[in-house]
Amino acid sequence: MRNIPIRRRLTLVTLGISLTVMLLMRGTFFVYEFLTFRETTLRHLSSLAQVLATNSTAALAFQNQDDAREILTAVRAEQHIVAAAIYDRSGRLFAKYPDSLSQAELPAKVGDPGFRFEGTNLAGFQPISEKGRLGALYLRLEMGEVMREWLWGSLRIALAVMGVVLVIAWLLSGWVQTQISDPILALAQTAQVVSERRDFTVRAPKLGDDEVGRLADSFNQMLGQIEEQNRALRQQENRLQTIIENLDEGLLVADMNGKIQHLNRAALELHGFKSLEECRPHMHEFGDLFELTTTAGKALPLEQRPLARILRGQVLHDWEIRIRRRGAAWERVLSYGGVLVKDTEGRPMMAVVTLADITERKSAEDEIMRLNNSLERRVAERTAELEAANKELESFSYSVSHDLRAPLRHIDGFAQLLNKRVGQSLAEVDKRYLNNIINSAKGLGLLIDELLAFSRMGRAELRQSDVAVRVMVDETIREFQPETQQRQIEWRIGALPTIQADPAMLRQVWRNLIGNAIKYTRQRAATTIEISHQQTENEGHVFAVRDNGAGFDMQYAAKLFGVFQRLHHANEFEGTGIGLANVRRIILRHGGRTWAEGEVGVGATFYFTLPALRVSAAKSAPALSS
Amino acid sequence: MNDPHTILLAEDNAHDVELTMAALTEHNVANEIVVVNDGAQALDYLYARGKFAGRKAGLPALALLDLKMPKVDGLEVLRVIKEDEKMRAMPVVMLTSSREEPDLVRAYQLGVNSYVLKPVEFQAFVDAVKNLGVYWTVHNQRPGLR
Numbered sequence: 001m002r003n004i005p006i007r008r009r010l011t012l013v014t015l016g017i018s019l020t021v022m023l024l025m026r027g028t029f030f031v032y033e034f035l036t037f038r039e040t041t042l043r044h045l046s047s048l049a050q051v052l053a054t055n056s057t058a059a060l061a062f063q064n065q066d067d068a069r070e071i072l073t074a075v076r077a078e079q080h081i082v083a084a085a086i087y088d089r090s091g092r093l094f095a096k097y098p099d100s101l102s103q104a105e106l107p108a109k110v111g112d113p114g115f116r117f118e119g120t121n122l123a124g125f126q127p128i129s130e131k132g133r134l135g136a137l138y139l140r141l142e143m144g145e146v147m148r149e150w151l152w153g154s155l156r157i158a159l160a161v162m163g164v165v166l167v168i169a170w171l172l173s174g175w176v177q178t179q180i181s182d183p184i185l186a187l188a189q190t191a192q193v194v195s196e197r198r199d200f201t202v203r204a205p206k207l208g209d210d211e212v213g214r215l216a217d218s219f220n221q222m223l224g225q226i227e228e229q230n231r232a233l234r235q236q237e238n239r240l241q242t243i244i245e246n247l248d249e250g251l252l253v254a255d256m257n258g259k260i261q262h263l264n265r266a267a268l269e270l271h272g273f274k275s276l277e278e279c280r281p282h283m284h285e286f287g288d289l290f291e292l293t294t295t296a297g298k299a300l301p302l303e304q305r306p307l308a309r310i311l312r313g314q315v316l317h318d319w320e321i322r323i324r325r326r327g328a329a330w331e332r333v334l335s336y337g338g339v340l341v342k343d344t345e346g347r348p349m350m351a352v353v354t355l356a357d358i359t360e361r362k363s364a365e366d367e368i369m370r371l372n373n374s375l376e377r378r379v380a381e382r383t384a385e386l387e388a389a390n391k392e393l394e395s396f397s398y399s400v401s402h403d404l405r406a407p408l409r410h411i412d413g414f415a416q417l418l419n420k421r422v423g424q425s426l427a428e429v430d431k432r433y434l435n436n437i438i439n440s441a442k443g444l445g446l447l448i449d450e451l452l453a454f455s456r457m458g459r460a461e462l463r464q465s466d467v468a469v470r471v472m473v474d475e476t477i478r479e480f481q482p483e484t485q486q487r488q489i490e491w492r493i494g495a496l497p498t499i500q501a502d503p504a505m506l507r508q509v510w511r512n513l514i515g516n517a518i519k520y521t522r523q524r525a526a527t528t529i530e531i532s533h534q535q536t537e538n539e540g541h542v543f544a545v546r547d548n549g550a551g552f553d554m555q556y557a558a559k560l561f562g563v564f565q566r567l568h569h570a571n572e573f574e575g576t577g578i579g580l581a582n583v584r585r586i587i588l589r590h591g592g593r594t595w596a597e598g599e600v601g602v603g604a605t606f607y608f609t610l611p612a613l614r615v616s617a618a619k620s621a622p623a624l625s626s
Numbered sequence: 627m628n629d630p631h632t633i634l635l636a637e638d639n640a641h642d643v644e645l646t647m648a649a650l651t652e653h654n655v656a657n658e659i660v661v662v663n664d665g666a667q668a669l670d671y672l673y674a675r676g677k678f679a680g681r682k683a684g685l686p687a688l689a690l691l692d693l694k695m696p697k698v699d700g701l702e703v704l705r706v707i708k709e710d711e712k713m714r715a716m717p718v719v720m721l722t723s724s725r726e727e728p729d730l731v732r733a734y735q736l737g738v739n740s741y742v743l744k745p746v747e748f749q750a751f752v753d754a755v756k757n758l759g760v761y762w763t764v765h766n767q768r769p770g771l772r
Contacts, residue, residue, distance in 0.1 A: 405723040409744055409751065410641035416748035417648055442747055 006181045014173035015166060022165050026158045037150055041122060045115055045141050048078060049126035053137045056086055057130040063088075065095050072097035075139070082121075083140035086128070094135060110136040120144040183212040187219060200227040250334075250355035254307055256348055260286055270355050271323075272330040291324045295333075295362075306336040310351045315339050320358065333362040397452050404448050412441040453508065453582060462502045462589055469496040469543075472503070473531055476510040480518055487527060489518070494532040499541055499610055505586045512579040513545040513606050520604065521549030540592070540612035546605040552598040560596050583608065631657035631763055634686040636668040636703065637721075638695045645748065646690070646721075649755035660686065665698025669706060672713060685716050688762040693722040693729060701732055708737040715769055717762050721755075 004012075052071060059067035068086050072095055075081045083106060084097040091110045093103060113136070115124025123140035127133055183205075190204035200223050206216040244251055250267030254260045263271075263279065271290070273279040287307075292300040302308060306316055316338045324331040338353035415438045423431065473496060477484075514529070521527040530546040552560070561584040583606075584594045591611045598604035633650065637643045643661055650659055662668045670676035672685065689707065691700040700720060707713045719740040720733050733741050742758060745751045 405744070406639055406642065409723065409748070410639075410645065413641070413645040413648075413748040413751060416752075417645070438748075445747070 006184060007177055010177055010181055011170070011173040014169050014176060018165050018169035018172075019162070022162055026161070030154060030158075033150075033154060038117065038122075041141065041143070041146065042115055042117075045081075045122055045124075045139060046126070048075075048081075049115070049124070049137055049139050052084075052139075053126045053128040056137060057128055057134055060086060060088060060094065060128055060134045061130060068095035069097065069099075071095075078141070080142050080146050081139055082142040083123075083138070085138040086135055087125075087138065088135040089133060091136075107138060110138075115139070117143070120147070179208075180212065183207040183216065187212070187216055190219070194223065200230060248356075250353075250357075252307075252353040252355065254311070254351045254353070256311065256350065258307060258311060258351075261350065267355055270332065270334060270357055272325050272328060289326060291326060293322045293324075295320045295322065306338060306353055307351060310338040310340055310353060313340055313348075316353075320362070332357055333359045400448065400452060405445065408441055408445050408448070412438060412445075415441065450579065450582070462505070464500045464502055466498055467501050467503050467506055468498045469506075469533070472507055473510055473514070476507065476514050479511065480515060484518060487522075488525065489521070489527040489529060492528060492530040492532075494530075496531070496533050496543075497535070497541065499612070501590055501610055502586075505589070509583050509586050509608065512583050513608075516579065516606070517545055517547040517549065519549075520551075521547045524549060535612060539609040541610045542607060543610070544605055544607050546603060548603040551600045551602050551604045552596075553600050554598060557596060557598070561594055580606075632684070632686040633659050633759065633763065634668065634671060634689040635659055635661045636663075636665065636690065636695060636700065637661070637692045638663050639692070642692070642744070645751065646755060649752040650759055652752065653756040653759065664695045665691075665700065665703045668695075668703050669698060672707065685713060687717070687768075688759070689716060689718045690721045690758070691718060693720060693724050701729070701736060704733060704736045704738055717766065717768065719758055719762065721758070 001009075052074065055074075056068055056071045058064070059071060072084045072086065075084045075097055083101055085101075085106050086094040086096075087110045088094045093106065096103075096106060111125050113125050113127045115122055115126075120143045121140050122143055123138065126137040126139070128135045128137055186207060187204045190202055193202055194200060203220045203223060204216045206213050206220075244264045247264055247266055250270040251262075251264040252260060252267045253262040263276070268274070268276060268279055271279070287302050287305065292305055294300065300321070306319065306321065310316060316336050319336045320333060321336055322331065322333050335356040335358045336353065337356075338351060340348045341350050341352055343349045415434060419434055419438065423434065426434065470493070473493060477491065514531075517529045518527075521529065528548050530544070532544045532546070534542045534544075536542060561580045580594075587594050587608045587610070592609040594606070594608045596604060596606045635643065635646060635650075637646060643663075647659060647661070660671060662671055667676075667678075668689070668691070671678045671681065672689075674681050674683070689703075691703055693700040700722065704718055704720070707716060707718055714737075717739045718737075719742060720738050721742050721744060722729070723744045725743055730741055739762075740758070742754055745754060
């Protein structure tokens with residue numbers, strides 16, 4: 001039903017309704033007429049029967065058959081009466097009409113009065129009575145023909161009316177169509193045009209303000225929106241396209257069969273093409289055009305190449321490949337990335353490959369590596385040279401320590417022997433000369449020792465470890481015992497911490513400072529030497545060695561730590577003047593500082609600091625102090 | 627039977643020899659002091675070969691070796707002595723001016739009995755030598771050396 005065009009449907013409906021109404025009406029009418037007709041006929045027959053009955057009383061009373069017969073012939077007037085008969089009182093046939101009618105065609109006996117329809121006939125009895133029942137009259141009316149006549153007449157009218165109605169209905173439906181189906185058709189047509197030509201600029205005509213009109217409006221609105229969206233989409237696409245085209249990185253899109261769908265400008269260039277036209281003819285055999293090798297030098301067959309891998313589901317990121325075009329002097333190093341793009345249902349849709357030209361970067365990297373290697377080589381060479389230099393220095397100090405001392409020893413030795421042999425018999429001057437020789441030799445020895453220590457200190461690495469300062473100080477004091485056991489020295493030693501320092505070097509420092517303190521207090525009867533420690537935030541560990549010895553003039557304090565600088569004459573206190581320079585050097589290397597305060601004749605205090613880095617808590621294991 | 631008071635002195639420097647001898651004799655440390663000027667001669671003496679072929683039998687009570695000597699140096703002599711079963715027990719003292727750690731380490735590794743520095747000051751030197759001599763030849767007990 002739905003597939004029949006609206007137009008026809010409307011027509012059919014209109015006609016259908018009209019027809020139905022008409023038929024119903026006609027039908028009703030028909031039935032009514034039928035019944036009325038029957039009723040009328042019955043009544044008519046009854047009336048006629050009554051008249052005839054009344055007329056035939058005389059004939060029947062007087063048993064006048066001819067009269068009876070004559071009366072019956074009056075029935076002739078009513079052409080449809082096919083049988084009439086009079087029965088006497090006893091029910092015997094008295095007269096009949098028409099004469100040709102046989103007895104068999106008449107009822108045998110008298111029935112009940114009244115007329116009834118029997119099939120196509122209307123028949124019945126009318127009693128004849130005149131002061132008592134005389135007989136009965138029988139009439140039979142043949143309906144058939146009457147009916148037929150009536151029927152035909154009725155039908156003709158009906159048909160005529162129907163025809164008129166149908167015509168009117170047809171016209172009506174035609175009118176309705178223009179009102180309804182035309183606008184709808186127009187809409188449908190517009191829709192078709194839009195869909196065929198994909199032209200969203202057409203609009204459906206609005207042919208009225210009814211529902212269809214509103215539909216047309218909505219339709220047009222929708223078209224407008226689609227047009228708008230299309231425009232926006234196109235804009236978006238253009239933007240994307242522009243972006244992709246202007247990327248520095250190459251972008252390549254391939255379908256699931258590996259066929260390249262799109263390359264942006266950068267991708268074209270990276271493959272050595274100047275334009276899409278130049279590349280197009282090669283689209284199918286893209287793979288054969290190029291040779292790809294990994295940075296390790298392995299040639300990649302087609303199925304190992306980036307696109308094939310991505311199509312298999314691998315995600316590529318920063319894969320460096322050397323690409324060379326067959327038959328052309330063109331080679332680059334590219335960094336490949338890529339992934340399989342899936343649709344919203346998770347089905348793989350296309351492969352996207354990104355390419356970045358890293359040829360320069362690669363060659364820069366290679367250059368860097370080369371430089372690095374050569375640098376490493378040079379560093380190794382320099383280190384070797386330095387080590388060699390160090391070794392030379394070491395053997396130098398070795399020779400010095402060994403070879404220089406020997407002649408020194410001889411000088412001193414023979415001078416002493418000479419002294420022993422002739423010393424007493426010499427003149428004062430000669431004695432002095434000899435003593436000078438001996439003392440000079442001694443001095444030279446000390447100098448050599450200190451110089452050696454000094455140079456060793458300069459070269460050596462700082463090997464930091466935990467040092468229990470108190471232990472070291474005690475040990476150092478013990479070293480001087482030969483000198484101090486004859487003297488009265490009061491040692492005031494404060495709490496000394498455990499710190500991080502190079503033990504050997506620190507020992508030098510203590511040896512020097514304590515040795516100095518002992519030396520420069522020699523002229524005191526009662527010596528006090530104080531060793532103390534403080535920790536401050538700025539300086540870290542601050543150590544002090546105070547003595548009540550000869551002291552020094554603060555004016556010359558700056559010179560104290562200088563190499564070979566002495567503030568006392570050699571005949572007062574021996575010394576080479578290197579000791580404090582050594583101390584300063586050591587402390588400086590540790591990152592601390594040195595200074596001193598003194599007063600002539602009162603005493604001197606020597607300070608040094610060590611940074612409190614990684615101050616370790618006192619450990620259970622004894623700290624290294626040797 | 628060895629002479630308990632023979633000292634072998636291996637020293638290449640003539641001055642050092644003289645000074646050492648002076649020191650040793652000052653305190654009558656030993657009866658006889660055998661002086662050799664290099665390691666080879668020291669070994670010759672010890673093994674009683676070469677120019678010492680006909681020497682008196684017996685090993686010295688003490689060997690004083692300098693480190694730096696031509697031909698065969700002190701450490702080499704030390705090594706030979708300490709590797710020789712018969713000589714191992716003989717006290718060997720390195721008497722040298724080298725305070726270099728490697729030398730010390732090597733000497734003790736080889737089994738030196740004592741390592742003494744030659745002091746620059748003569749008096750100290752004399753004392754040291756005297757002490758050495760007295761200690762090793764008088765105080766120190768050792769098994770009968772052959």
